[in-house]
Amino acid sequence: MINLIETNLLKTLEIYPESTVKDSMTYSLMSGGKRIRPRLLLSLLNDLGGDMNQGLYPGCALEMIHTYSLVHDDLPAMDDDDMRRHKPTNHNVFGEAMAILGGDGLLTAAFTTLAQSDLNSNIKASCMEILARNAGSLGMILGQEYDIKNEIHNLDALIACYELKTGCLFASALEMATVIAGQPEKQTDAHDLGFKLGVCFQFQDDLLEVTKTSEEIGKSVQSDADREKVTIVSLLGLEAAQELTQSYFNDIESLLLKLELKDSYLKDLIEEMMIRNL
Amino acid sequence: MINLIETNLLKTLEIYPESTVKDSMTYSLMSGGKRIRPRLLLSLLNDLGGDMNQGLYPGCALEMIHTYSLVHDDLPAMDDDDMRRHKPTNHNVFGEAMAILGGDGLLTAAFTTLAQSDLNSNIKASCMEILARNAGSLGMILGQEYDIKNEIHNLDALIACYELKTGCLFASALEMATVIAGQPEKQTDAHDLGFKLGVCFQFQDDLLEVTKTSEEIGKSVQSDADREKVTIVSLLGLEAAQELTQSYFNDIESLLLKLELKDSYLKDLIEEMMIRNL
Numbered sequence: 001m002i003n004l005i006e007t008n009l010l011k012t013l014e015i016y017p018e019s020t021v022k023d024s025m026t027y028s029l030m031s032g033g034k035r036i037r038p039r040l041l042l043s044l045l046n047d048l049g050g051d052m053n054q055g056l057y058p059g060c061a062l063e064m065i066h067t068y069s070l071v072h073d074d075l076p077a078m079d080d081d082d083m084r085r086h087k088p089t090n091h092n093v094f095g096e097a098m099a100i101l102g103g104d105g106l107l108t109a110a111f112t113t114l115a116q117s118d119l120n121s122n123i124k125a126s127c128m129e130i131l132a133r134n135a136g137s138l139g140m141i142l143g144q145e146y147d148i149k150n151e152i153h154n155l156d157a158l159i160a161c162y163e164l165k166t167g168c169l170f171a172s173a174l175e176m177a178t179v180i181a182g183q184p185e186k187q188t189d190a191h192d193l194g195f196k197l198g199v200c201f202q203f204q205d206d207l208l209e210v211t212k213t214s215e216e217i218g219k220s221v222q223s224d225a226d227r228e229k230v231t232i233v234s235l236l237g238l239e240a241a242q243e244l245t246q247s248y249f250n251d252i253e254s255l256l257l258k259l260e261l262k263d264s265y266l267k268d269l270i271e272e273m274m275i276r277n278l
Numbered sequence: 279m280i281n282l283i284e285t286n287l288l289k290t291l292e293i294y295p296e297s298t299v300k301d302s303m304t305y306s307l308m309s310g311g312k313r314i315r316p317r318l319l320l321s322l323l324n325d326l327g328g329d330m331n332q333g334l335y336p337g338c339a340l341e342m343i344h345t346y347s348l349v350h351d352d353l354p355a356m357d358d359d360d361m362r363r364h365k366p367t368n369h370n371v372f373g374e375a376m377a378i379l380g381g382d383g384l385l386t387a388a389f390t391t392l393a394q395s396d397l398n399s400n401i402k403a404s405c406m407e408i409l410a411r412n413a414g415s416l417g418m419i420l421g422q423e424y425d426i427k428n429e430i431h432n433l434d435a436l437i438a439c440y441e442l443k444t445g446c447l448f449a450s451a452l453e454m455a456t457v458i459a460g461q462p463e464k465q466t467d468a469h470d471l472g473f474k475l476g477v478c479f480q481f482q483d484d485l486l487e488v489t490k491t492s493e494e495i496g497k498s499v500q501s502d503a504d505r506e507k508v509t510i511v512s513l514l515g516l517e518a519a520q521e522l523t524q525s526y527f528n529d530i531e532s533l534l535l536k537l538e539l540k541d542s543y544l545k546d547l548i549e550e551m552m553i554r555n556l
Contacts, residue, residue: 015416017416019423020423021419021423068382072379075378077373077375096355098426100355100356101350101419101423103382104347104350104419105414105419107382107385107386108385108410108413109410111409111410112407112410115403115406115410115411121398121402124402125403129390133390136383137386138293138294138390141299141379141383141386142297145297145299145376145379148375148379
């Protein structure tokens with residue numbers, strides 16, 4: 001499945017003329033990564049009995065949104081990170097101006113990619129709504145603000161931040177899958193699953209920050225602690241944090257049952273995601 | 279028409295929860311401006327016999343794209359401008375991080391706004407294609423790269439830059455109008471008119487930079503000259519630049535005739551735009 005995603009990501013970039021902004025977009029989009037968001041979409045689409053080919057371009061669109069958010073988030077004015085996925089961050093290679101433009105280019109390209117997909121217009125319009133709502137200032141971007149402001153002092157606020165920052169794009173993947181599969185009645189459950197999964201995934205990132213080395217995760221470790229960011233570990237301690245993560249995982253399993261899936265791609269993917277550190 | 283646009287711009291922002299990123303978006307989106315892009319869309323839509331109400335949200339989407347491009351373009355890593363529309367630039371009010379996020383928020387909100395419009399799905403999907411193609415790395419963003427790189431040394435390169443930087447969004451306005459009016463067979467002519475108009479408008483900006491004062495145009499004058507940017511005036515001298523601008527205006531009038539319009543809103547608007555300095 002990852003190979004198919006990589007091939008289609010490259011294909012979606014073919015329409016752009018040679019330019020530095022294309023190089024900047026390509027550098028970050030094709031730098032590996034786990035491709036979790038398109039895989040969530042394709043897996044649920046398969047498990048609902050849909051045609052995975054129909055989810056490839058919407059999945060690429062999601063990965064573009066995710067990638068642009070990393071490029072902008074790494075900028076000196078934001079998190080000021082030097083390494084991402086074992087490579088220098090975009091602005092360290094192309095300069096800040098081209099990192100800003102490359103990010104803008106990826107964000108816009110997500111919608112060009114949706115437009116280019118061979119979905120019918122009703123589904124295209126629904127996917128545009130789902131993607132823009134979850135990615136924008138009602139969703140992921142608002143989560144980035146919470147993150148930057150560093151005003152999170154309790155568990156509820158941390159969970160709200162993680163729901164927005166990560167849950168929204170996961171929800172977007174799963175919501176789009178229900179719509180593409182022609183089962184929009186499952187969109188709300190898919191959204192809830194995405195939120196739970198996003199929070200759980202961020203909890204794990206927090207746990208990894210204190211249990212793994214820089215080499216293993218491909219970016220500077222302890223950077224949260226250096227910036228005195230609140231994490232699930234700083235709020236609850238390591239053991240209670242691991243327990244809460246496990247309880248989220250249990251909720252996720254219940255939500256999976258509720259979706260009445262025909263196959264287990266999504267379940268397998270989620271277990272793979274959770275095995276990272278539990 | 280401008281009041282209707284202002285009212286609808288505010289309305290499209292109502293869905294966002296109170297936050298700094300919303301304040302950043304609102305500050306730049308509601309800071310006046312000539313609203314030329316939505317007015318182009320609404321005017322052509324009217325002149326093609328369409329219902330202007332149907333163009334309001336697509337017009338707001340265009341204005342959001344235009345505004346985000348200004349917010350990001352003003353950043354220290356880009357043009358590093360302090361004033362815009364007689365007010366401090368976004369990053370001078372909200373800081374760089376919130377200006378980046380506010381710009382991202384406006385870019386994403388453009389597609390949420392399209393999704394929220396009451397157009398049918400076919401037209402929505404077409405508008406998404408038109409907007410993303412013209413705004414992205416095939417269009418406006420590529421124009422920004424040309425602009426930043428400062429490698430323009432002749433008239434052809436300058437015109438190509440202006441077509442991308444400004445022509446693409448003008449084209450987007452006029453293309454969307456033909457699709458919303460149910461006359462997609464006029465889309466190519468509308469696109470060509472948008473390109474000519476964009477170049478002509480940028481020529482005028484260049485002319486204004488050397489003929490007007492800072493107070494009159496609301497941003498620092500001579501900033502092009504300070505940065506040793508090539509302009510139509512630096513390439514051709516003032517008189518020849520004015521002549522070329524006039525010849526573009528003549529081409530625009532021919533293209534207007536070709537569109538066989540039922541009313542003169544677009545013609546009047548273009549004349550108002552051209553009267554700025556001719």
